[in-house]
Amino acid sequence: MFTLRSRIAVLALICLFAPAAGAQNAGAGLEVGRKMLLEDNPGELWIDRGKRIFHEKRGPKKASLEQCDFGMGPGNLKGATARLPRYFADTDKVEDLDSRIVTCMVTLQGSDREQVKKSAIGRPLTDGSDIEAIAMYVASHSNGMKMDVRLDHPKEREMYKAGEYLFFRRSGQTDFGCVTCHGQPDKRIRLQDLVNMLDKKQIQAVAGSWPAYRGAHGISRTMQWRLYDCFWQMRLPELAYLSDVSIALSTYLNYQGNGAVVKVPGFKR
Amino acid sequence: MKMKKTAIEWTIGAAAVLAAVGCATFPDAQETRGTAESMVKASFTAPTPNLLKRLDQDRAQQICSKIGKAELTPAEAAEVVKLSRASIEYPKSGKFAGNWKAGAKLAYDGGGDRIQGGRLEKRAHNGGLCQNCHGLEAGEVNVGNVGPALTGYGARGNSEAIAKYTYERIYNAWTYFPCSNMPRLGATGHLTPEQITHLVAYLIDPQSSLNRK
Amino acid sequence: MAEPMRIRATLQGDVADVRILMRHPMETGQRKNPKGEIIPVHFIQSVVVTHNGKTVFDAQWSQAISRDPFLGLRIKGAKAGDKVSVTWTDNKGDKRTDEATVAASS
Numbered sequence: 001m002f003t004l005r006s007r008i009a010v011l012a013l014i015c016l017f018a019p020a021a022g023a024q025n026a027g028a029g030l031e032v033g034r035k036m037l038l039e040d041n042p043g044e045l046w047i048d049r050g051k052r053i054f055h056e057k058r059g060p061k062k063a064s065l066e067q068c069d070f071g072m073g074p075g076n077l078k079g080a081t082a083r084l085p086r087y088f089a090d091t092d093k094v095e096d097l098d099s100r101i102v103t104c105m106v107t108l109q110g111s112d113r114e115q116v117k118k119s120a121i122g123r124p125l126t127d128g129s130d131i132e133a134i135a136m137y138v139a140s141h142s143n144g145m146k147m148d149v150r151l152d153h154p155k156e157r158e159m160y161k162a163g164e165y166l167f168f169r170r171s172g173q174t175d176f177g178c179v180t181c182h183g184q185p186d187k188r189i190r191l192q193d194l195v196n197m198l199d200k201k202q203i204q205a206v207a208g209s210w211p212a213y214r215g216a217h218g219i220s221r222t223m224q225w226r227l228y229d230c231f232w233q234m235r236l237p238e239l240a241y242l243s244d245v246s247i248a249l250s251t252y253l254n255y256q257g258n259g260a261v262v263k264v265p266g267f268k269r
Numbered sequence: 270m271k272m273k274k275t276a277i278e279w280t281i282g283a284a285a286v287l288a289a290v291g292c293a294t295f296p297d298a299q300e301t302r303g304t305a306e307s308m309v310k311a312s313f314t315a316p317t318p319n320l321l322k323r324l325d326q327d328r329a330q331q332i333c334s335k336i337g338k339a340e341l342t343p344a345e346a347a348e349v350v351k352l353s354r355a356s357i358e359y360p361k362s363g364k365f366a367g368n369w370k371a372g373a374k375l376a377y378d379g380g381g382d383r384i385q386g387g388r389l390e391k392r393a394h395n396g397g398l399c400q401n402c403h404g405l406e407a408g409e410v411n412v413g414n415v416g417p418a419l420t421g422y423g424a425r426g427n428s429e430a431i432a433k434y435t436y437e438r439i440y441n442a443w444t445y446f447p448c449s450n451m452p453r454l455g456a457t458g459h460l461t462p463e464q465i466t467h468l469v470a471y472l473i474d475p476q477s478s479l480n481r482k
Numbered sequence: 483m484a485e486p487m488r489i490r491a492t493l494q495g496d497v498a499d500v501r502i503l504m505r506h507p508m509e510t511g512q513r514k515n516p517k518g519e520i521i522p523v524h525f526i527q528s529v530v531v532t533h534n535g536k537t538v539f540d541a542q543w544s545q546a547i548s549r550d551p552f553l554g555l556r557i558k559g560a561k562a563g564d565k566v567s568v569t570w571t572d573n574k575g576d577k578r579t580d581e582a583t584v585a586a587s588s
Contacts, residue, residue, distance in 0.1 A: 042550035044488050045505050125507070125549075157295045162305040168337070169305070170330045172323045173382070173457035174398075177334060180450050181415065189401045189413045218507075218549050235382050235459070236313070237321050243312030248305070 043213030043265020046220035050137025053130050059109025068104035077141035082262050085251045087153035094159045096250045097135050098224045099242045117241050121225050128219030136211045136220045142262040147207050149255040163252025176234040207257020209266025223250055316387050333448035349447035356456040357440050360466050365432035372471025395459050423480035427473040435469045489582035491566045498560035498584045502553040502568055510545040532567045533557050562586040
């Protein structure tokens with residue numbers, strides 16, 4: 001069966017020479033494979049899907065999302081996600097991309113907030129959720145621009161500091177905190193390279209890569225899903241969609257990634 | 270008639286703007302901890318209230334959650350070591366090394382005890398998670414490196430002393446390396462003492478596939 | 483099913499560099515659903531690419547091609563404004579055709 005994992009494993013095997021040194025050499029081969037997977041990845045099809053959904057008149061109010069304000073004014077998508085998360089006066093909250101899409105689905109389209117949140121994270125090997133597609137579309141308008149999260153508002157600062165605290169917070173039966181896997185250079189879990197979030201260059205390499213096409217799931221994924229998945233494998237309870245912890249961590253990480261060039265769709269294994 | 274703003278009015282105006290922008294400060298450590306811990310209480314769900322307790326930190330975890338480049342003080346390190354040593358529960362059988370084949374299965378098993386879609390992934394036994402971070406058998410490609418490679422661990426021998434030390438290292442790694450990245454697998458209850466004896470055997474038994482050249 | 487493809491055709495000299503992304507589950511027929519039942523085989527069997535109406539690429543695919551496949555090809559003797567058309571047909575008889583115009587080199 002041709003799964004993504006087996007393709008990467010085969011690629012790694014092909015690129016090895018000395019079996020003894022296999023583990024160390026795997027990195028170089030994997031990098032070639034990763035570049036190939038990133039170019040022209042299927043995530044682009046979610047930009048198209050998201051565009052269709054974004055412009056459709058939906059919900060009880062039969063309205064599109066065209067007037068949604070992502071921070072650059074209603075309807076202005078260019079460069080918007082490069083500045084997220086940020087404070088929004090209309091909700092008096094710091095919001096990330098997912099959160100803002102939900103806000104607009106509720107206020108512009110009249111959708112039920114809890115219903116929208118329930119179906120926000122799509123099931124693998126389906127079309128994925130509407131939000132995941134819309135997020136990819138909206139984020140594509142920041143392609144080529146630099147991440148520029150600002151901490152001007154007190155709530156943005158509060159989120160940033162809380163996110164930093166949470167990044168280093170260890171708990172559960174694994175004693176894991178984000179820092180356990182993402183706080184040192186040159187580490188990987190099995191064959192999955194771990195981004196060192198405490199290294200400016202490393203975090204910049206990934207900060208602009210969300211939303212991304214997750215190969216194993218065959219759909220677009222946002223940072224909300226990524227954070228949820230981390231807590232899942234740490235054997236911790238389920239991170240609630242759009243929760244304060246998720247916004248705080250995103251604020252901290254995206255700010256640390258400032259300067260990163262946005263390039264979506266990213267590609268993850 | 271055009272009104273010219275006085276110097277005072279400009280200053281008050283500017284101060285108001287500065288206050289609104291919050292140019293003053295970021296919240297301090299104590300305030301941040303309070304805010305973040307409240308966030309933790311409100312940001313997670315679990316099938317039962319008991320499972321939410323997984324988010325509570327024990328004393329050692331609190332010490333080990335140093336932010337940024339903050340370092341462990343000697344006193345803190347000593348406290349973590351003391352708590353860790355006190356936590357160790359030895360196997361009822363009195364034998365530190367169990368069955369290496371059972372240990373091999375465990376070492377490659379990364380599943381068990383995760384929570385998803387309102388359900389707990391409950392199995393008879395949790396996986397050892399070892400392979401995620403440690404190189405195990407010689408010649409493998411699919412190896413993590415968050416922890417040191419354990420290939421050929423048995424070269425250091427399989428005496429009682431080594432068996433005991435190895436058992437303690439897995440049961441609670443912080444006994445020897447406070448705040449290490451390694452989960453305190455026995456102390457946190459992720460693995461049972463019996464399971465740990467099998468991992469010990471996997472590491473030190475001369476017949477173990479881990480020690481095969 | 484049959485979601486639109488994404489086709490990019492850019493001129494490099496007199497060669498059109500064509501990049502095509504297709505949405506398709508490409509089910510191998512070997513995977514099982516959570517109930518343990520085999521998920522039926524469902525994959526693109528044929529892909530035809532034409533350049534100004536003339537067939538330049540005709541392939542028969544199998545289950546070995548992965549989900550949401552990418553196809554890249556180069557067409558010699560192309561000019562800006564030329565039409566590139568891609569049609570895929572799968573084992574269930576589903577079909578999809580999309581078109582793109584060759585863009586001048588950027």
